[in-house]
Amino acid sequence: MNYTEQSKRVVAGCYCRLSDDDARDGTSISIETQVKILGDYCREHKFTVYEYYQDDGFTGTNFNRPSFKRMMKDAEDGLINAIVVKDLSRFGRNHVQVGNYMDEILPSMGIRFIAIGDNVDSANNSLEYDLMVPIKNVFNEFYPADCSRKTRQAFIAKAQSGEFIGSQAPYGYKKSKDDKHVLEIDEVTAPTVTWIFEMAAYHGYGYNKIARVLTDRKIITPAAYQAQQAGREYDKDPYEWNLATIYKMFENETYLGHLVSGKRRKASFKSKRVIKTAEDQWIVVRDMFPALISDQLWNDAHHRLETRKQESRSGFVNIFAGLLKCDRCGYALGIANAKNRNNYFMCNTYKKKGPERCSSHYIMYDELYEVVLRDIQQMLYEVKNNKEEFLRMVMAKINADDASEEQQIEREIEALEKRIAELEAKFDRLYDDRLDGILSDKKFKELSAKCEAEQESASARLAELKSQAADRTDSVRGITQFMKTAEQYDEVTELDKELLNRLVDSIVVGDRIKTANGCEQVVTVNYKFIGKI
Numbered sequence: 155m156n157y158t159e160q161s162k163r164v165v166a167g168c169y170c171r172l173s174d175d176d177a178r179d180g181t182s183i184s185i186e187t188q189v190k191i192l193g194d195y196c197r198e199h200k201f202t203v204y205e206y207y208q209d210d211g212f213t214g215t216n217f218n219r220p221s222f223k224r225m226m227k228d229a230e231d232g233l234i235n236a237i238v239v240k241d242l243s244r245f246g247r248n249h250v251q252v253g254n255y256m257d258e259i260l261p262s263m264g265i266r267f268i269a270i271g272d273n274v275d276s277a278n279n280s281l282e283y284d285l286m287v288p289i290k291n292v293f294n295e296f297y298p299a300d301c302s303r304k305t306r307q308a309f310i311a312k313a314q315s316g317e318f319i320g321s322q323a324p325y326g327y328k329k330s331k332d333d334k335h336v337l338e339i340d341e342v343t344a345p346t347v348t349w350i351f352e353m354a355a356y357h358g359y360g361y362n363k364i365a366r367v368l369t370d371r372k373i374i375t376p377a378a379y380q381a382q383q384a385g386r387e388y389d390k391d392p393y394e395w396n397l398a399t400i401y402k403m404f405e406n407e408t409y410l411g412h413l414v415s416g417k418r419r420k421a422s423f424k425s426k427r428v429i430k431t432a433e434d435q436w437i438v439v440r441d442m443f444p445a446l447i448s449d450q451l452w453n454d455a456h457h458r459l460e461t462r463k464q465e466s467r468s469g470f471v472n473i474f475a476g477l478l479k480c481d482r483c484g485y486a487l488g489i490a491n492a493k494n495r496n497n498y499f500m501c502n503t504y505k506k507k508g509p510e511r512c513s514s515h516y517i518m519y520d521e522l523y524e525v526v527l528r529d530i531q532q533m534l535y536e537v538k539n540n541k542e543e544f545l546r547m548v549m550a551k552i553n554a555d556d557a558s559e560e561q562q563i564e565r566e567i568e569a570l571e572k573r574i575a576e577l578e579a580k581f582d583r584l585y586d587d588r589l590d591g592i593l594s595d596k597k598f599k600e601l602s603a604k605c606e607a608e609q610e611s612a613s614a615r616l617a618e619l620k621s622q623a624a625d626r627t628d629s630v631r632g633i634t635q636f637m638k639t640a641e642q643y644d645e646v647t648e649l650d651k652e653l654l655n656r657l658v659d660s661i662v663v664g665d666r667i668k669t670a671n672g673c674e675q676v677v678t679v680n681y682k683f684i685g686k687i
Contacts (some may be wrong), residue, residue, distance in 0.1 A: 214247035241271035
């Protein structure tokens with residue numbers, strides 16, 4: 155069908171589109187207004203309107219739009235022979251694809267194309283040689299690109315200032331009623347978050363088992379809880395926890411009180427595909443919200459998840475999994491099951507690489523069990539019955555280990571702060587001397603560079619020392635927390651995973667040494683925060 159034939163009877167598909175991009179760039183015009191403009195134009199030119207095709211809420215950066223697809227299908231079927239739009243941006247904002255439609259697809263189909271506001275009509279002029287058309291298409295694409303860039307910059311600025319920008323608060327939190335960018339603890343779901351981490355840290359549960367426990371206990375899932383709070387219907391089982399949900403929770407540092415943003419981004423403003431960003435590109439603002447779990451619980455949970463061993467075929471459970479270390483090579487001791495023999499532990503380095511790398515460090519499971527049980531019983535007895543003496547002993551041990559170091563740190567911090575102040579004053583004098591003509595520009599640059607280099611070095615060392623001092627404060631706080639945990643246990647007659655993982659940091663096993671009186675083997679129990687006793 156050629157344009158002469160079209161002019162006899164034009165059957166138009168009037169296409170209207172509106173999206174958020176249009177509102178941002180100031181060209182927003184309602185669907186109803188577009189319909190009126192297109193209708194008036196068709197009546198004035200005596201076109202027959204076959205249908206008003208409307209895509210409300212669809213971006214122009216691609217052509218994956220339901221009404222647009224339907225219109226093109228009608229064009230293929232010969233139901234319309236013209237497409238009329240208010241302007242080129244309504245048709246699309248991807249200049250390559252728009253150009254392809256205008257230069258190749260529509261002409262090959264015999265479809266007349268009219269963009270009223272841009273004075274484009276393929277029946278009157280060749281779009282292939284109209285230089286303004288591709289320029290306008292490029293500008294139309296620029297708007298959503300620019301909007302996307304500005305939106306991304308705004309989000310980054312909010313994230314860097316510590317504002318929560320997520321659409322939904324993480325499970326365990328809720329958005330503040332006063333400020334939606336601030337997270338508050340949700341008293342309903344927060345205990346579940348703590349329980350999930352404790353199941354991993356102190357019971358040795360893996361992702362699947364945690365999900366099964368939550369499902370069996372009829373704990374509402376994050377998705378179901380969000381729907382419930384929003385008053386929406388939820389068509390799935392509200393108590394069916396899955397592995398992915400549990401895994402994401404263990405990766406969410408918000409539970410430590412930190413704001414972490416920018417883990418994912420759109421591939422481009424034209425695409426809905428989301429890609430992961432490198433960790434060094436994340437935006438992390440620490441201690442922005444109340445923490446649901448402690449750093450210790452976070453570390454314990456992740457350590458146990460990494461080192462957790464599956465139950466053996468016989469159903470045997472290794473309660474020491476992830477705790478045993480070789481005193482020679484520092485690597486873990488693994489459990490072994492030999493036919494007609496009891497369970498025993500052996501250094502993994504020795505087992506995999508032979509005696510030239512390490513010795514066996516062989517120890518029977520029952521022997522280890524008795525040694526550790528006695529050590530824990532003695533420690534708990536001292537905590538319960540000689541609390542003040544126990545605390546003094548632990549603090550004396552720590553002070554003996556690093557008292558001189560602490561004094562040295564304090565002296566060095568004082569000296570560095572004094573030196574940094576001197577360097578700042580020296581730089582001011584150098585600057586004044588340059589202004590007064592006492593120093594040449596070349597000499598000023600030389601001396602000021604040395605001054606700035608020393609100042610940067612001193613500042614870096616000062617930050618390092620203050621971090622070490624803060625770690626010591628955290629250690630003292632940890633001792634107090636350890637004693638509170640220990641006091642919760644009454645008389646302990648047997649060991650289990652939870653007890654060990656709450657109290658013990660590591661168990662170091664020495665090699666078996668033959669003596670005149672038999673074999674000797676040193677087993678050292680290192681408790682959390684206080685080490686060995």
